[in-house]
Amino acid sequence: MKHKHYSNWMNFNQAKHFILILLSIGTLLSCTTKSVPSFQENNLEQFRPAYHFTPAKGWMNDPNGLIFIDGEYHLFFQHYPDSTVWGPMHWGHAVSKDLLTWEELPIALFPDSLGYIFSGSAVLDEKNSSGLGSTTTPPLVALFTYHDPKGEKEGTKDFQTQGLAFSLDKGQTWQKYEGNPVLKNPGIRDFRDPKITQITQANGKSTWVMTLAAKDRVHFYESANLKEWAFLGEFGQGVGAHGGVWECPELLSMNSPDGSQKWVLLVSMNPGGPQKGSAAQYFIGDFKKGTFTPDDTMIRWLDYGPDNYAGVTWANIPEGQNRTLWIGWMSNWDYAQVVPTLTWRSSMTVPREISLFDVDGTLLLKSAPAKELEKLRGKAYDLSGNESLLPSAAVEILAEVTRDDNFSMMLSNELGEEVIINKEMGLVTVDRRKAGKASFHPDFAAAHSAPMSWTANKLRIFLDASSIEVFVNEGELVLTSLLFPSSPWKKLSVQQGLKSLEIREVHP
Numbered sequence: 001m002k003h004k005h006y007s008n009w010m011n012f013n014q015a016k017h018f019i020l021i022l023l024s025i026g027t028l029l030s031c032t033t034k035s036v037p038s039f040q041e042n043n044l045e046q047f048r049p050a051y052h053f054t055p056a057k058g059w060m061n062d063p064n065g066l067i068f069i070d071g072e073y074h075l076f077f078q079h080y081p082d083s084t085v086w087g088p089m090h091w092g093h094a095v096s097k098d099l100l101t102w103e104e105l106p107i108a109l110f111p112d113s114l115g116y117i118f119s120g121s122a123v124l125d126e127k128n129s130s131g132l133g134s135t136t137t138p139p140l141v142a143l144f145t146y147h148d149p150k151g152e153k154e155g156t157k158d159f160q161t162q163g164l165a166f167s168l169d170k171g172q173t174w175q176k177y178e179g180n181p182v183l184k185n186p187g188i189r190d191f192r193d194p195k196i197t198q199i200t201q202a203n204g205k206s207t208w209v210m211t212l213a214a215k216d217r218v219h220f221y222e223s224a225n226l227k228e229w230a231f232l233g234e235f236g237q238g239v240g241a242h243g244g245v246w247e248c249p250e251l252l253s254m255n256s257p258d259g260s261q262k263w264v265l266l267v268s269m270n271p272g273g274p275q276k277g278s279a280a281q282y283f284i285g286d287f288k289k290g291t292f293t294p295d296d297t298m299i300r301w302l303d304y305g306p307d308n309y310a311g312v313t314w315a316n317i318p319e320g321q322n323r324t325l326w327i328g329w330m331s332n333w334d335y336a337q338v339v340p341t342l343t344w345r346s347s348m349t350v351p352r353e354i355s356l357f358d359v360d361g362t363l364l365l366k367s368a369p370a371k372e373l374e375k376l377r378g379k380a381y382d383l384s385g386n387e388s389l390l391p392s393a394a395v396e397i398l399a400e401v402t403r404d405d406n407f408s409m410m411l412s413n414e415l416g417e418e419v420i421i422n423k424e425m426g427l428v429t430v431d432r433r434k435a436g437k438a439s440f441h442p443d444f445a446a447a448h449s450a451p452m453s454w455t456a457n458k459l460r461i462f463l464d465a466s467s468i469e470v471f472v473n474e475g476e477l478v479l480t481s482l483l484f485p486s487s488p489w490k491k492l493s494v495q496q497g498l499k500s501l502e503i504r505e506v507h508p
Ligand code: FRU
Pocket: 001, 061, 062, 078, 089, 118, 119, 145, 192, 193, 247, 248, 310
C-alpha cells in the first residue's frame, strides 16, 4: 500500500485518540443541541445485513484463509475487535455449513512480537509436506503477512514479512510456527498477502506456489514444504491497471468454455479502481515455471461497483463440485472507516461462483451468486402495474429484460430517497446519488456505470439492509454498492424494459 493508503489507517494510539475525540464531540453535541439523537434513540442495528456476513462487533476488512474442511466453509477475516476502525490486525474466524448462515468463532490469530496479522490464505497439507502434523492428522497451514508497526514507524522498508501458522484440529485452534518469518522482506515496503495454490505437475508431483503482492507487481515463490520458499518469477510491472498499490493477488487454474485450461490472476488494487478507490482487476493467460503470460493487455475489472475488494477463493472445494467459490469485502478504503454503522464495520459480499465466459472471442470472468442463495428464497411478489411494495429490507429481485436491451427501475422509500438501476446506450448504471446517508464522504453519493457491449437478458439483484448487488446475465457484469437509506427501501418501480419481474423475500 502506498503512503496514501497507510495515511488512511491509524495505529492503535491514533485510533484511541480518534474515538476519544468522537466521544467528546458526541457529548458536546448532546449537551448543546436537543435534536441530535443519542445512540440509544438510534437503532444501532439499522444497517446490519440479514444474510451477509458481518462481525458481531468491531472492524473487519479482507476475507482470509478461506478453506472448506469436512463439510464446513471457514471464513477468516482481517479483524480489529476493539474498535470500529482499522487497527492492530487479527484473524477473526467464522464457519458455515451452507455459505449462508455463519457462526462466529473465537479469534484465530492474534498480533505478536513480529507484528500485526495481515491478509493471507490457508491450505490443507494432506501429505504433511510441512511435517507440522502427520498423514493421519494432516495440518491446515496458513500463510499470512506479519506487519511490524514499529519498523514502519521507523521508516524501514522491510517491515512486512510472511509468517506461518498451523492447525491440527481442523481450524479450531492455531499455533504459530517457531521458525517465523518463513519469508523475509527483500526491501519492498509493500510486500504482502500470500495466497497459496497447489500445482500438480505432469509427472504427478505437486508443488506449492505462493502469489504475493510486491508494490506494483506480483511475485511468485515455490516450496515443497510450505516453510522454505524460493523466488520463481514476477508479473505486472507496466501491465494492467496501476493507479494504486497491488494487494491480495491470487493465481487460479480455470477451464475456458472450450474446455482448455487457462490461468487467471486476480489482483486487488487501491486506489485507482474504475469508480475511484479500491477495486479488483484480473488477467487471463498461461502460467509456466513461474512466468505468467497474459493473453492480451486489456484491463478487466471483476466488479464495476465501488464496494467489492480483496476477494479470493475457497481452497479445498471437493473436485466433484467442479466450481470456484469466491467472496469479497464489501467496502472501499476511500470511506470504509467512516460508513454510518455504529457497533461493527463492514460486511462481506454474497458468496459467488466465478467462471470464464466468451464474448465475441474475448474471455472474461463472470461472478454469479452461489447457488446456495436460492435456498433463501421466501415468498414471491409480482408487480402490480409498474410498482411493487417491498416486503422487507432483504429481497432478491429477478427480472427478464426485453429485447431492446435497455431497462430502468427505481427503489425508493417514503423519505424520497432513491436508487436507480438502468441500462442505456451500452452502460449499466447503479445511481446512489440520492440514496440516503452520504455526508460521511464526498465521493459516496455518485452514479457508477459499467460498459456492456453485449446483450442484457436477465437481472438478479440482491438487496440487504445496507447494500445492493446487481448481477446481469448471472454475473457477466456485476455492480456491488453499499447503500445507507435513512429508512428501508419500500417500493420498486419499473420505468422501462422488463418483461417479467419477481420479488422474493430472502430468509436466512
Ligand atoms: C487490503 C489490505 C491488505 C492487507 C490488509 C491489512 O485491504 O490492505 O493488503 O494485508 O488489508 O488489513
